[in-house]
Amino acid sequence: MPQLNCIAPKSEHGSTSDPVESSLSLTEMSESQNKAVLAFPVQPKPLQVPLYPITLKFEEVVYKVKLEQGGFCCGGTWGSKEKTILNGITGMVCPGELLAMLGPSGSGKTTLLSALGGRLNGKLSGKITYNGQPFSGSIKRRTGFVAQDDILYPHLTVTETLFFTALLRLPNSLSRNDKLQHVEQVITELGLTRCRNSMIGGPLVRGISGGEKKRVSIAQEMLINPCLLLLDEPTSGLDSTTAQRILTTIKRLASGGRTIITTIHQPSSRLYHMFDKVVLLSEGSPIYNGPASTALDYFSSIGFSTSMTVNPADLLLDLANGISPDFKQSTEQGENLEQEQKSLRENLKSAYEKNISARLKAELYSSEVNNYSHTKDASRRNNQKAEQWCTSWWHQFRVLLQRGVRERRHEAFNKLRIFQVISVAVLGGLLWWHTPSSHIEDRIALLFFFSVFWGFYPLYNAVFTFPQERTMLIKERSSGMYRLSSYFLARTFGDLPLELALPTAFVFIIYWMGGLKADPVTFILSLLIVLYTVLVAQSLGLAIGAILMDIKQATTLASVTTLVFLIAGGYYVQQIPPFIVWLKYLSYSYYCYKLLLGVQYSEDDYYECSKGELCRVADFPAVKSMGLNHLWIDVCIMALMLVGYRLVAYMALHRVRLR
Template sequence: MPVNCVAPKPEYESKAPGEGLSGKNEPSNAAVLAYPQTAETQSVIQLRVFPIALKFEEVVYKVKLESKGSCWGGTWHGKEKTILNGISGMVCPGEILAMLGPSGSGKTTLLTALGGRLNGKLSGKITYNGQPFSGVIKRRTGFVAQDDVLYPHLTVTETLMFTALLRLPKTLTWEEKAQHVEQVIIELGLTRCRNSMIGGPLFRGISGGEKKRVSIGQEMLINPSLLLLDEPTSGLDSTTAQRIITTVKRLADGGRTVVTTIHQPSSRLYHMFDKVVLLSEGSPIYYGPASAALDYFSSIGFATSMTVNPSDLLLDLANGIPPDRNGGDQGENMEKEQKLVRETLISAYEKNISTSLKAELCNLDVNSFSYIKDTPASKYKKYQFRGVVYKLVASVQGAISEGIEGAAL
């Protein structure tokens, strides 16, 4: 199955390894982000990005399980459980890769590994433009967690402004950072709630969909080349989910590499993805174009006689449920049937996809993508520390004010 991709033409000339956007060995803050240094305000989505081609080969992740031994000896014997089992794939700039699978299939674990955030016994090979994970890749990567971690007593504008002050380079003035915040608010449709508090368990604030857009906006501010999202539509209605994925699609169309986990997208959302990785208990059973998934499963004997949402069929197969299954045996017989279906799908993947995919990944040329040599960390941590302290003080003041108002009532 073809995985080759064509690198989008950068807005700057290709440089030799170790050179920045200007062709010189620039300091980290000048090389990390590409922001226009003009008075004109430019859309965040239209900002130029440094293209990153993400490739992962035979990724395996295991964890140790502690189990007590003899009740007399009190010894502990460690057993290993495989969470990810030989997953491979490729995502190019301008593409969205969706990871599908039932709960516990390893989607979030794989996403965390791709973001360089996974500790433990991880084997395989994950490269970014042919290079291993490094500080410069980390600074070009945006990660949106499933749970929105936001200060409840700050407004939407304050949250994004603090993010800009902490994460954007010092070369930008306060006014330029404020302009980028304004553009993010407009792009994400947060104008109506810009002066509303985020809210928390003790008092109401903005809606769940608006919180998710704020979380995405925090990553948009740094203009990431690689954007990773964990269940961005979880708990949202279909209209809000459509709006979120549409925004993500626009980010990808701007030359960014996007990887997202998603549990059960609607048919409209599914067709917005370029590639799909389908996981079943940590093992891949499909990798390739989203539009070709149904044809692939039909070719190996898992066709459906009715029109269905592609993601519904894929999730049924990942759970070991064949198409058009009408009830049937329950209990032990059902578990045996599901196990047999999963084993059949894994075997078909190894035969039809895995071998050719490995060969194409080995022969894939990533030299068309420039690469900036890793540079020292930011020299301006003291400014970040001041921002964190100021943000903490503002949050505490909000909590105290809320307590005083509650006592007065």
């Protein structure tokens, strides 16, 4: 019968350590060269990364989701129906144990793993505790979570990806060289040496293989020496040898005092025998929970045995699918087969309630009574210590800034983007080639073109920023890797040199080709106004993207916004009706256009309005409708837009659910 008693992991000398107070160094997890080694072998200089063993308990976990119906209910409103994804799952995993969750597709394995990792939103009930405490920030930063999908930056190399992870997630007590040693050893142990300097790659960037990406994802979590490690299909897409190597490493991590839970699809027999415990799910309900070694004996005791020598995982998955060991394929398929499968699953659930459930809860309660009293105070002390971030805000900012520049250097300065901006600048310069001062209409049109092009181009680029990084942001913040403020400011400052270089080149080309006022001060002021507008437009794009977090919706809203700003920018419609005149005061293009006019002309300037006749620039209708005064007020209004839009973007990112 399944046993759930937790035994504290033993040290190398055989003594039992307290599951809360013990702290293992990385050097304690090394082994001989003839065996599979861990990600953190013995270093010349011992590296102390504290290990805080966690006993994970979950009792009667139930998770339901609402399904919207396609028709109307009697009351005339849309109906909804609840679907139970997890149905009363109970269990316990102790330090030093490896628990595998098995079951067919759709049985709830990934959902349960997400719930245990504190990454599940919705109607979740039941009790999940970590050393008797609920999920908290300290637990989050001690937990490694390897998702089924590999979420990695495509333009970073394998070494860069792991090194930046080490800089962000390993404590400041380790030096930069110590962290680099960790990275080097992880690369070696997971067989990533051959691709260490290769880009990760993505849909449009050629990079490493899918199996190598999976190993990089696992390596990221192994770097932090996690106390609780959760893995969703870690061997998916890998060959049997690599899968064996990864699971051997995971098993050794567990033997070092970690609590490890993994979902796995169709494991081989040699992988199955590495598991300490197994939870078998069928349609969201448990049908077995206990030691992996006694699973076949249990099912044999309730009448489900086979005379053949089979992979235990195959037999368990057949039972979870409602297929008995003596099932013979029949040509008669249909309702009878489905009814038999349903009946078998119900029998297995009933047997679980009768033979396992009550004993499981009793042992769970007994363990809590015996261990909670002496671990409660220690848990509280350790929680208080670990609530602090392992790295400082300034350190996070610097690392994120460096990583962001490395990742986006290819995107910001790709040939197509450079060609796009330079070609528009050259074409515009040719069209406005040395425009004489008497052609004031053309000069004003050129200034408006400045405000429009650099008011809209950066906006559309910025709209994609947060929707594209949403999965990465959720993954890293769910792991407690950094503060949102450090990420946001690093993203903001990191974009400055990349986003301001192209508009600077643009202005240098078209300003002098267009024959605008040949005065260095005027040129510099015009350049600063354009760069100022770029920052404001980028801020609005970031806000739109952060609020909607959907590329299609954000692009649509950006298109409508830019169209309104274009029409109300003060060039096309000079006398806007009073009831809608407020629109132009929302347009940063309007302020940019006005500022460009203000530095290019003054009220005392004249132009040749007809042969031999001079007229004041301030009296020209297009200039008169805008005005050349109160420019500092316009600068301040744009400053409010700049700060306001970015604050909106920051607050919108706070609303992104970490799951």
